[in-house]
Amino acid sequence: MESLQQHPKAAPKIKAKHYIIALSTIVLGLCITLCVHIYFVTLPDETSVNTTHQLARIDFNGNLTAQEQQAIQSFVKNLPGIIAVYMNTRDNILVYVYDRKRENLLHQYMSSDEGVSECVYRLVKNSGLYSQSTYAQRYIVQPTTAGSCPVNADQLSFYRKVSATIHGVFQ
């Protein structure tokens, strides 16, 4: 009779223990899921690799010889931090790409008030690799409200804005 009276008291304790274990398991499971999710979301994907790549252009007004074109191209390509170089040999236009994360590699050449493109332009201009009759000029486009490449159009879309916001939260 006594043992029968003890059961009703013990039962809630066991039930409570079960509830705590179940709840803890669920919370732990959710925490693990969240951690795994954050890990995968913040993994650097290949599409975010080039976000620090900067492109610049120098136009040469005048006739460059093939040797001069080659020399200028090699000179810029060998500057530290420069990733890629292309010379339009028909129009004498030089385009190069550098990584903004590696700008410090050019610091030895840069004066305090210069950016990379100004520095590269000055180095090219003073290199003596082409005839002085040719005038080199940095290609600068002033901000405008005109359009850009249409392949880039979806950045205005609702989906793009939401994705960017969510991505920003995890970065």
Place this chain on the structure above:
Amino acid sequence: MQFSLKRAHLSAASCIIGLVLFASCSEETSTPAPTPTPSLYDRVGGITMVSDPSNPATMIEKGRLTLRSVVDSSILVIAADPKMAKYFPVLFAELGAGNTTGLSRLSKNFTDFMCLATGSKTYTYSGLDMKAAHDPAKNSRIPMKITAADFDAFVGNIGVGLAKNGVTAANNAQLVNDLVALLNTTKADIVQQ
């Protein structure tokens, strides 16, 4: 008894002959499974995973890596083409102001488009369709309609981008022709004047 043994041997022999004939007949009648034609995406590397040279910590499909390299090279060529500059004033202005978002997005979107167009099952293109994307009335980011001559110049620039990645008409005419043909399928939508 001898007779029955002979009969058993004959039966066994006829069974074996029957089986051989059946097997040989079935070989003749079964048609070999057709080999699937590899897509352009397969031909430029496909889904084989390789380390991304831009970020060795990540893996990338070889097909996408090839197309991304071609796209990035082509962007350089396009940026150096005075005929193309009029279509990219905002991009150049952004770059001049130190904003590289547009450049990386251009690279990604163009690569996505090329992946999808060449037959990738992994990547999708989330931008506007080609007709809307190149219509100034529907896309405020494009300043003007594209001429047929400029489209041809653009395709030529992609050819130079391919060559910078070691693919030329001289060493792989079929691949160059197929990629150019693929780009030309968009001409009717892109050229709207």
